[in-house]
Amino acid sequence: MSRPSETVPLIHELVDGTIGKEDFARLQEILLRDPAARKDYYALLCTDQMLVDTYEMPEHLAAHAKVVTVPTVKRRKIGKLLLALAAVLVAGFFTAFVIHSNTPRVTMTATADSHFLIDGKEATSKFWKKGEVLEVHDGVLLVRLNPSAEASIDGSASLRLLNNDGDLELRRGRIFFHTAADSPGFEVKVAGATVRHVGTDFGIRALDDGSCDVHVLGGSVEITRPGEDKLVLSTGESASWRDGGPTRRAAAERTAFRQLPPVEQVIFDDDFSEPAGTVLAGKQPDIGKPWKVVEQQGIMTTGDGQLDTSGGFRHLGAIFADPPAGEGREVLVATFTTTPPAVMGDKKTRRSGIERITLIDANGKRLCSVVALARENHCWRLRDDIAGRESSLTRLSALETHDLTLRYDPSAGRITLHAGTNAQGETLAELDTEAKVMPTSLELWNDYGGDFALSRLTVRHVRYP
Structure with a gap:
């Protein structure tokens, strides 16, 4: 239990509005666990309110004197009633403070090809809460620290949100900040230093070896390191150091960070x-x-919210629109929703059945596929068609209803398969790939009694300028 001497000064600071952020958090923790501290809190707040009333209403003392003349029993009942009422009001007041202090105000927006984790799990919320560790594996994550400050995190990176005011600990990775001149202050803890913005555009890069560099493209930042004077960097300047080593200044590298x-x-x-x-x-x-039909057994039809390959072998082509012109790294994200096909009676007896969804380049060459075989209970796996490598088997069947997303990144030499409608879903399978070109179409192929059905197919192109 906390001693009154530890709690009372903090309560006084809370009452007069001078309590700091860290002290408020400490007081909040004490009051939540210590009944004696809460009693002190209620008493001091009630005393403060009585003094305010006395100052604003001089006749209050006379009224209070009349209350004192009533019989003891009544006076006690009135006192208990007032104390109970004050406790309710104070509890509500304090609850409002607690709710406000715990309200997540840092929001995240992910690009279509992004995959990131919060405390080691796929994130399902747009909020990033204090104390949580954010790991960006792929893509770009835009983080709104406050209404006038945004951070662009380029995977791979690892960060921890220190509080709801936007203070960060950058453990690894590259991050670019765009802040307005009047943006509320926030700090970045990195490689043994503290970087504080002063209304600026700047980037920080931290490596696993403990080295770090800060580049200022507009405005200025303050860097504080143990044993060194505060360093102020202005537009066009950079500083680098290794944890424990000296700080070196140089010109800023404008192309070192992804600003858009x-x-x-x-x-x-x-x-x-x-x-x-x-x-x-x-x-x-x-x-x-327009759809292309290369091979078919019977006339392939669709409609009513479904494309169903039942009834024979199919070789179908979904031809992409031309992506926007430009240079830079390209990533393709294909999302498809499977549903049970109409023909299911032969799926246990025809063990040669196959279902395949493949990305095809402009020359008709297969790049990578999602493949399901009847002998493997029609469960999907990834395949790099250039090298002939395959991933381990997933638990999801082509004959069931599932949302799946295929992420193809030839620049990184990597393909991944995710559960859900975007690359943020659970990673089901991943492979290195030797494919180096972008696909222009997607092939749907089934044969030997293998069938599958789709209720939607969406392909997104992502270009990094």
Whole structure:
């Protein structure tokens, strides 16, 4: 239990409005666990309010004297009632403070190809809360620290949010800050130093070996390191150091950080909402070029919210719209929703069945695939078609309803398969890939009794300028 001498000064600071952020957090913790401290809190707050009333209403003392003349029993009842009322009001007042201090105000927006974790788990909320560790594996994450400060985090990176005011601990990675001149202050703890913005655009890069560099592209920042004078960097300047080593100044590198988010565009999308029985060959998707049918057994039709390959072998092509012109790293993100096909009776007996979804380049060459085999209970796995490598088997079946997302990053030499409608979902499988070009179409292929159905297919192109 906390001694009154530790708590009372903090309560006084809270009452008069001078309590600091760290002291408020400490007082909050004490009051939540210590009944004696809460009693002191209620008593001091009630005393403070009585003094305010006396100052603002001199007749209050006379009124109080009349209360004193009533019989003891009544006086006690009135005192208990006032104390109970004060306790309720104080509890509500303090609860408001607690709620406010714990309200997450730091929000995140991810690019289509992003994959990141919060405390080791796939994040399902747009909020980043104090104490949580953020790990960005792929893509770019835009973090709104406050209404006038935004951070662009380029994977891979690891950070911890120190509080809801936007103070950060950068453990590894590259981050660029854009802040207005009147933006509330925030600090970045990195490599044994504290970096504080003074209304500026600046980037910080931290490596696993403990080295760090700060580049100022506008305004200024203050850097504080143990044993050194405070260093102020202005526009066009940079500083670098290794934890424990001297600080070195140099010119800022403007191209060292990603200052703008990548350009995203949907290059194919189809929800198969046409009337049932619509012929697939030549059908115009919602976005993209007309469907191509290379091979089919019988006439392939679609509509009523589904493309179903049941009824024979199929070799179908979803042709992408041309991506926006430009240079830079490119990533493709393909999302598809599977549903049970119409023909299910033969799926246990025909063990040669196969279902495949493949990315194809402009020359018709297979780059990578998501493949399901009947002998493996129609569960999906990834395949690098250039090198012939395959991932381990996933638990999700092509014959069931699932949202799946395929992320293809030839610059990084990596392909991943995720559960859900974007690359942020659980990573089901991943492979290194030797493919180096971007696909221009997606092939749907089934044979030997293998069938699958889709209710939606969406492909996004992401370009990093």
